[in-house]
Amino acid sequence: MMASEMQKPTKKNRGFYIKMRILHRGRQLEKSLFFKYYQWILWFSFTLYFLTSFFIPNKPIPLSKTHVYGSKFSLVSRVLFESVNKTSQQSNLKNPATLKDLKIYIYELPSEYNENWLSNKRCSNQLFASEVAIHRALLNAYEFRTFDPDEADFFFVPVYVSCNFSIVNGFPDIGHAHSLLFSAIQYVSSNYPFWNNSNGSDHIFVASHDYGACFHAMEDRAIDNGIPEFLKNSIILQTFGVNYKHPCQDVENVLIPPYISPESIGKTLEKAPLTGNRDIMVFFRGKMEVHPKNVSGNFYSKRVRTEIWRRYKGDKRFYLRRHRFAGYQSEILRSVFCLCPLGWAPWSPRLVESVALGCVPVIIADDIRLPFPSVVKWAEISLTVAERDVGKLGHILEHVAATNLSTIQKNLWDPTVKRALLFNDYMQEGDATWQVLISLYNKLDRSYRRSRVCSQ
Secondary structure: OOHHHOOOOOHHHHHHHHHHHHHHHHHHHHHHHHHHHHHHHHHHHHHHHHHHHHHOOOOOOOHHHOOOOOOOOOHHHHHHHHHOOOOOOOOOOOOOHHHOOOOEEEOOOOHHHOHHHHHOHHHHOOOOOHHHHHHHHHHHOOOOEOOOHHHOOEEEOOOOOOOOEOOOOOOEOOOOHHHHHHHHHHHHHHHOOHHHHHOOOOEEEEEOOOOHHHOOOOHHHHHHHOOOHHHOOOEEEEOOOEOOOOHHHOOOEEEOOOOOOHHHHHHHHHOOOOOOOOOEEEEEEOOOOOOOEOOOOOEHHHHHHHHHHHHHOOOOOEEEEOOOOOOHHHHHHOEEEEEEEOOOOOOOOHHHHHHHOOOEEEEEOOOEOOOOOOOOOHHHHOEEOOHHHHHHHHHHHHHHHHOOHHHHHHHHOOHHHHHOOOOOOOOOOOOHHHHHHHHHHOOHHHOHHHHHHHHO
């Protein structure tokens, strides 16, 4: 409407005009009261929220009370998947009675001992990568980590020796391990008093290689090398272990599992088929030499893998493959029994992968010592077949399948078992790093600080 068209109130419409003005003022007053009431309610709500947030602890929802909707995998696969801890989430750990007051100091070494090696992504994602995984987990474990070395029970020395990959074959070349570790100890003992206080007895190193701190892939050469003198008084976290006296475990040690990425396990389980059927009875993919004797005169796998290939390559019950395949974990998920024969060393990453993916491990490595037996009841979740009995393997597995397979699988699918064998960037109660801490707690008699407290 144009300004010229607007009319002033006349006598005829003045009553209507006054009535509208009164109504308008009433609505303004009503609107003002409404906003004041709204502001008061808003202020009260925010105050109540902050007070309750302060006084009521924020507890995470237990995994057992969560639900997964629209899942594409079977009930068994879902249980397996939900038991795999996601490393991107930090849990609220509490210092339990079993680990009461345990404190670990982590040396801040120059980057050439650890961080620089991470430029190669393989460094943190290979079977020897527990040296990286344990370091990361301890860095994030503020409940057990101390920044004051005077209150530390143990001292962790983070040196990555498995990340020097050969340009010839791509495998880790650990020939430099001796000199790198010796250099790290010189740095520590020169800049801190704690090594000299205990002669290294409360210092922790990781040796996640074939024969631990002997630092060689061939057993005869590893034995000849022996454990360096400068490490013999320390605590070694190692994957190698046997049930008899061996020079490469002649040191205070904690047996740990080889590293398998929790993310890779999770991704494999996410892609599991709806039925969850295990249509492969016996599975193995890996090196099976037709002529196992190498140039040094040693027989790879003590001929065990060669015997498996020769006897069962045409057997329909056995799914055997000699070549690499990036998606091999999906084959494990489809299998009932997974063969875990020795290679150059008795241990194998297949042990962890089989357990994490619900396939019964068939361990073929005489006198092998396995990690965390107090938590992982290996005799109840796996089968052990003597190296000399490989020729009877088909009959043995058929007998188990017909008798107590369901009992073994029930034990195997217990989430606590899988959790104990996986390392997470953010340590969670019951995982592999947690088990390491429990083992260390049982070695507190090696702590210089504890010995001084007890003597006072």
